[in-house]
Amino acid sequence: MTIDTLETKSPESKPAAEAADFSAVMEITNRPPIIFSRGEGSWLWDTGGRRYLDFIQGWAVNCLGHCPPVVARVLAEQSAQLINCSPAFYSAPMVDYSAALARASGLQRCFLANSGAEANEGAVKLARKWGAMHRGGAYEIITIEHGFHGRTLAMMSASGKTEWDALFEPKVQGFPRVPLNDLDAAAAAITDKTVAIMLEPIQGESGVWPATDTYLQGLRALTESHGILLILDEVQTGMARTGAMFGFEHSGIRADIMTLGKGIGAGAPMAALLAREAVSCFEPGDQGGTFNGNALMAAVGLAVLEALSAPGFLDRVNAASRHLRQGLEALSKTHGLGAVRGKGLLLALDLGTRTDAAKIVERGLANGLLLNGPRADSLRFMPALNVSDAEIDEMLAILDKVLA
Numbered sequence: 001m002t003i004d005t006l007e008t009k010s011p012e013s014k015p016a017a018e019a020a021d022f023s024a025v026m027e028i029t030n031r032p033p034i035i036f037s038r039g040e041g042s043w044l045w046d047t048g049g050r051r052y053l054d055f056i057q058g059w060a061v062n063c064l065g066h067c068p069p070v071v072a073r074v075l076a077e078q079s080a081q082l083i084n085c086s087p088a089f090y091s092a093p094m095v096d097y098s099a100a101l102a103r104a105s106g107l108q109r110c111f112l113a114n115s116g117a118e119a120n121e122g123a124v125k126l127a128r129k130w131g132a133m134h135r136g137g138a139y140e141i142i143t144i145e146h147g148f149h150g151r152t153l154a155m156m157s158a159s160g161k162t163e164w165d166a167l168f169e170p171k172v173q174g175f176p177r178v179p180l181n182d183l184d185a186a187a188a189a190i191t192d193k194t195v196a197i198m199l200e201p202i203q204g205e206s207g208v209w210p211a212t213d214t215y216l217q218g219l220r221a222l223t224e225s226h227g228i229l230l231i232l233d234e235v236q237t238g239m240a241r242t243g244a245m246f247g248f249e250h251s252g253i254r255a256d257i258m259t260l261g262k263g264i265g266a267g268a269p270m271a272a273l274l275a276r277e278a279v280s281c282f283e284p285g286d287q288g289g290t291f292n293g294n295a296l297m298a299a300v301g302l303a304v305l306e307a308l309s310a311p312g313f314l315d316r317v318n319a320a321s322r323h324l325r326q327g328l329e330a331l332s333k334t335h336g337l338g339a340v341r342g343k344g345l346l347l348a349l350d351l352g353t354r355t356d357a358a359k360i361v362e363r364g365l366a367n368g369l370l371l372n373g374p375r376a377d378s379l380r381f382m383p384a385l386n387v388s389d390a391e392i393d394e395m396l397a398i399l400d401k402v403l404a
């Protein structure tokens with residue numbers, strides 16, 4: 001639905017959601033009848049001129065807020081230079097950005113992808129290829145209950161979302177599941193067919209459930225002793241979201257394969273698959289895709305990584321995290337709610353005995369606040385990483401009112 005179409009439909013009135021015909025949009029989720037037309041920092045405006053404080057930010061995607069000037073500038077400059085020369089050729093942004101991501105992550109090889117699910121598919125393919133070459137054809141990847149890895153067929157099979165168990169059958173085979181933070185269960189699940197264990201450092205979509213540092217360290221030791229791979233899905237926890245550049249840094253471990261997405265392009269669609277040199281076993285023809293590593297997105301990614309790496313940036317994320325956490329804890333006291341969980345600016349508030357997260361989200365929207373309720377008993381907070389304390393206070397004030 002473009003603004004032009006809207007204007008044709010109702011020439012005498014301003015384009016507004018009330019006049020819009022949404023019937024051509026495939027309804028894959030319950031969208032509110034609002035049309036957003038502009039964003040800046042932590043704020044969004046709809047076509048009626050209403051302003052919203054955004055604590056969803058495209059689901060932890062817009063790490064620098066809406067329309068960061070650095071991204072707008074690089075998009076304009078790079079699109080006048082070179083947009084796409086095909087993944088069959090090198091471009092300077094692709095080469096430079098791959099090197100920068102490799103340096104930042106400590107993993108030596110990088111494949112640029114278009115979505116988190118696609119990066120994870122690549123991770124699974126890489127692990128299966130490695131298993132075929134080095135582990136006698138082992139192909140199973142142990143995954144975690146309630147984990148989330150994306151919406152392709154294989155990633156829906158790898159995700160531990162029970163609602164998906166009976167969807168789009170038959171599933172892709174080879175993803176046994178174990179409970180989070182249960183090292184014995186992971187150890188017991190390893191067989192001759194196991195090639196890797198894959199998990200999120202903090203389960204995001206299921207409601208912000210951190211893997212403990214000791215669990216991650218235990219999984220690293222376990223996978224090393226069995227000669228299998230550790231795959232970290234950092235699509236949500238990467239790119240400074242947890243107060244470190246990558247979620248794994250809190251536990252001091254390093255994975256063999258890691259995926260990135262969401263915040264990597266600050267809103268521009270991109271993702272990445274990173275692997276240790278010894279694991280990077282794709283041969284020509286194994287992996288690829290039309291838009292992989294296109295110069296436009298790679299240039300944006302490089303600029304975003306530089307912005308997140310600027311001196312003091314992570315300190316500010318951690319200061320904002322403390323401010324948000326303290327405010328949520330105070331609200332929890334006032335309203336008799338539960339604990340705050342998560343790290344950095346990926347936090348959730350447990351609603352205690354309340355199970356009306358959907359209602360709170362709806363009332364928040366009516367009061368100009370965009371919030372996410374990943375479960376009936378939890379709210380999730382994923383603001384821009386450059387959110388101000390004043391904006392956090394404003395969100396807390398609206399939430400206080402909504403909770404009452």
Ligand SMILES: *Cc1c(COP(=O)(O)O)cnc(C)c1O
Pocket residue numbers: 114115116117118120148149150151200204205233234235236237261262271
């Ligand atoms: C969002 C998400 C994905 C899927 O990313 P898409 O870009 O939507 O395909 C995968 N893993 C995790 C941990 C995510 O949060």
